[in-house]
Amino acid sequence: MKISxxxxxxxxxVLPFLGACKKQEAAQETAKAAVAMPATAxxxxxxxxxxxxxxxxxxxxxxSTYVYTLPAESSTDFQGSYDRQxxxxxxxxxxxxxxxxxxxxGGPSSAxxxxxxxxxxxxxxxxxxxxxxxxxxxxxxxxxxVKAAVDPSxxxxxFVEAK
Numbered sequence: 028m029k030i031s032x033x034x035x036x037x038x039x040x041v042l043p044f045l046g047a048c049k050k051q052e053a054a055q056e057t058a059k060a061a062v063a064m065p066a067t068a069x070x071x072x073x074x075x076x077x078x079x080x081x082x083x084x085x086x087x088x089x090x091s092t093y094v095y096t097l098p099a100e101s102s103t104d105f106q107g108s109y110d111r112q113x114x115x116x117x118x119x120x121x122x123x124x125x126x127x128x129x130x131x132x133g134g135p136s137s138a139x140x141x142x143x144x145x146x147x148x149x150x151x152x153x154x155x156x157x158x159x160x161x162x163x164x165x166x167x168x169x170x171x172x173v174k175a176a177v178d179p180s181x182x183x184x185x186f187v188e189a190k
Contacts, residue, residue, distance in 0.1 A: 064189050068099035068135035081164050081187055082131045089160060090127035093119060095143060097134035109139065116147035123151070124182065126158025132173070137165030137189060145176040156182035164189050 062080035065073035078096055086092065095116050098108050124130070132144040144163060159182040163173045170186040177184045 069101060071098055074135055078133045078164060085162050089129035092129045094131045097139055099135045100139060113143055113146055116143060117150040120147045120151040123155035124159035128159045129162060131162040133164030137169045140165050141169035141173050144173045148176040148180055151180040153179050154181040156180035160185060
């Protein structure tokens with residue numbers, strides 16, 4: 028009986044310590060440095076890492092995520108990439124959204140990413156995106172026109188300045 032009481036007492040003393048360690052580890056993971064915006068528009072891998080980091084930091088309860096990105100405008104098949112992304116985004120917007128979904132738009136050219144978002148949301152029916160979050164990663168100068176395109180859909184708009 029004394030041994031079991033001592034084991035229970037030891038467990039009661041150790042468990043809070045283990046919980047504190049896990050909280051400290053979680054805080055350290057959260058405090059990871061943000062990935063810096065790439066210095067050049069042509070480094071697709073760096074842009075993908077940057078956009079992934081920004082989207083990950085803005086998930087805030089999203090249950091599914093769709094990211095629409097474009098390569099640098101100088102890439103050999105930019106127009107083909109743009110057309111394919113636009114077709115996919117327009118199809119997605121025309122179906123409406125499911126609550127908890129995060130839609131993110133970004134890339135080396137803020138203006139082209141904004142063009143993609145505004146064209147895609149032209150296909151969205153009014154109030155068909157309630158509960159959906161739209162994240163635009165780009166320049167402040169492009170944010171207002173994306174917000175104006177998103178608002179009629181009923182989605183929640185969030186802007187993150189690419190920097």
